[in-house]
Each structure stands twice: as structure tokens, then as C-alpha cells.
Amino acid sequence: GAVVSQHPSRVICKSGTSVKIECRSLDFQATTMFWYRQFPKQSLMLMATSNEGSKATYEQGVEKDKFLINHASLTLSTLTVTSAHPEDSSFYICSAYLLAGGSYEQYFGPGTRLTVT
């Protein structure tokens, strides 16, 4: 089946530093990828929609200058958390759509656990 990878799977960084998370579709092209965030004991919340070759669309309450998204190719989207703070510690998951059997199926990456100290 379709596979989406994320790197790194886990990162610990100091407050004030920036962290880049990569999301790759391994065997298909994805013009659209989604970035979600999940805090402990909470649901996944959509942060932004990443569009290949154009600007990302951010959900209300998500700072676009803090969470930089770049979707430079059909298989790669990156999320950079700039000037990370402890409250940014979370589980970040990306996903991509694939048209399969006449319907769209969404495939998730394994997630990146970010801890900001």
C-alpha cells in the first residue's frame, strides 16, 4: 500500500531553536499534504494544508510565521517549527491523499514527537 514517511521520528530541542520535520510520499505523488498536531489525550487537529507549488493554507489559530511549510516537490513537504517553545511540544503527523479504486484514501506518516525543553 501507499506509504508516507516522516523524519525525524523523535526530536528534543532547546527553547528558541528551530526544528524541521520532513514528510515524504514514498511511492506516489501528492499535490496536497496535511499537517496535524496531537497534544496528549487530545484529538488530532489540522494545522495546515500544504499545496505543492503554492502557499500553505493555515487553520485558524495556527501562526504561519511560526510554522513554516514548504511543499517544493510532489513527494516532499516540510514543516519548520521556528523559535520552538515548550508549549509546541506535541505529536506532529502529516498525511497525503491517494486516489485508489475511485475514492480518495488518506495515508498518515508515522508522526514526529517533538519535545522542547
Next chain:
Amino acid sequence: RKEVEQDPGPFNVPEGATVAFNCTYSNSASQSFFWYRQDCRKEPKLLMSVYSSGNEDGRFTAQLNRASQYISLLIRDSKLSDSATYLCVVTEGRRALTFGSGTRLQVQP
């Protein structure tokens, strides 16, 4: 009001039991419905899609009631490996998914 509401549980059931989860959604424009399973500290994995006609996959049965905006999941003959959080998910066509907060299931020996 949350877009997708679920009872958080936990549901503690013995092996072999039948357990049912319910979910309601507020967006009447929702077109696609799913149940995902999420294990602790892992990404969610698609369990099954949900159709108006209802669908069954082995021990799992999903039902959708569009008029009531209600989705259900029934698990028969629970196994220890079924222990996880079950997420009710809706979407409008080819868009991002909207997740419920999940219902936690713990199957006990």
C-alpha cells in the same frame, strides 16, 4: 460544540465481549466517514470506511445514519489486541479529516 463527538471512555471489557462505540457529527455537508484506530504514541490507522448501507469486516461492523448524523462501530468477540483508541473521522470530499477525540477501549483477559 465539537464537530465530531465521542464518548472518551475508557470502555473496559473482558475478552470475547461485544462492545459498541457511537459518534455524532455536526457538519451536515460531511461526505465520507471512517473509523481509525490509534495505538499509544503511534499514528492513526484506518480501520474501516462507513457507508449508509452499513459494512462489516470480520468482527467489526460500522453503521452510518445520515439523518441523525450518527456513526457507530460494533466489535464482536473482543481480543486483547483490540485495545486501542478508536477515532471517529469525517470529511467533506477530498479535504482534511476531522477527528473525534477518540474512545479508549481496554480489553481485559
